Amino acid sequence: MDSGPHISGRRVPMTRSTQLLEQWNRGIADMLSALDQESFAPRLLQSVTRLIHFDFLMVFAYRGAGRPLALGDTLPDPQRQVVINAYCAAPYVLDPFFQRVAAGVQSGCYRLRDIAPDRFRQSEYFRTHYSLTGIREEVGFYFPLGDATGVLSLARWEASPGLGRSDMDLLEALAPAISGLCARHWASVAAPASLTRPRLRDAAQVNAAYTEFGAKQLSDRERQIVSLILQGHSTGSVAHLLDISAGTVKVHRKNIYRKLGLSTQAELFAAFLSFVG
Template identity: 55%
Template sequence: MMTPTTPKLRLLEQWSRAVADIAAAQRGPSFVPALLASVKRLVDFDFVMVFAYAGTARPLTLADTLDAQRHGIIAEDYADGPFLLDPFFRLVEEGRRTGCYRLHDIAPDHFRRSEYFRIHYGRTGIGEEIGVFFDIGGGLTGVTSFGRWDSSPPITRADLDLLRALEPAIGALCAAHWSNLHARREPPQPRTAQPSLASLTLREREIITMVLRGHSTESIAMQLGISPGTVKIHRKNIYRKLKVSTQAELFAAFLGHPPDAYSPRDMAEAPQIPQHRRKSR
């Protein structure tokens, strides 16, 4: 007589098969697609991106499942400088090497109003991301980002809990796949401050970064231990020194790019993202 299959047993069976598929793809070009397909056995995502960070040097784009046009906009443009404003990068800066974090849980209070959000998310159709951190070694921290387009259902607490349960295995598999990366890459070149920011004090540079990351005046004041009025004075001085009047111009000055370097028109020729919303499971 066959033993009835319980939900827990079915879940374990699916993940066991998934790990077998990922392990079979280790060190090969199909590793990341296999990783996404395996995770989708348990929780649905539309795409995956993997970056490696070493201080403020330009991050390495290790792999992704994006089409060529979105790869250029989401991965390459991001690595050119906007990554400095990324909530995932901020956690790496703070010393996180492992863990599983949902973007909207770690983002600043005014993140969706920030220029970074408009540039990196508003023009690409990314809805939500969950980042799995792993230690590659040699000063490199990897982040495997599982994402959904904004036309897909939102990530639920159950989705997050499930991915957090898988995080130790995902992190270990990714770390093993890229374990010798630090031994065969060029030493990272630290990113130098933009000449346009030379007139700013260290505190003003700190505040401009927090503004562009999406912190409100109140959030900046609380984190820096100063009054909201003092934050406003600093912001006024920053805008005056940089000769800018909008956050878009401030963003461009921070990165050293022309003000119109990033435009929603960049996505005009990109493949269309389906606009129907998939039914929640």
């Protein structure tokens, strides 16, 4: 059995790095051959999993703060309803990946747990949406789509192991090629006729939700705190971000609930999503 490539008639044993490079080059060839075809997303997943295991992928296009457009995925229908359809209905506004898009990020590779707020797993977004998806690990690759931004998410279910630092190092090395191919494949989405306002909610409508939610009852500072709480920031994190004391945050939080006629964070989350919808 051949152990590696030949140089001047000599067989050269393949190192681990050479094996990875050979496998990735095969993946690049497969993805290039599938550009502009429905098989591109499955080929992309297959190419990455030759190097690092992921259970599925999903791709969204965002224009500003507008409702995302699902571009593709490799999910079965039952999971798609929870992971994608329910997400696009409203919870996306509190997604850490979306928050980066809203902040202007158009490139890079990020693991969700690295960019999520400190109390993400205690947030209402996690409790009422993300925990229901069954996702354990998620890595997002950002790529430009004209005046929109695409995000490819590679994900693992809860039954799969977590990602290690070496896994992320490799994914970050692959990111330029993955993002470039995604931008090329979904380039048509950037055309005005493809990414229309009826398909993506007007960004101003969602931006207004942040500034107008509770506007008649809450002060500007209280609305800032509401936004951070819903994103999953703890009292300490809110205090740090706004440069105020934790005690002041607690007083504001108590006043927010009183003014809005609410008792819990769950009720706050439901009221905000209803306002956005």
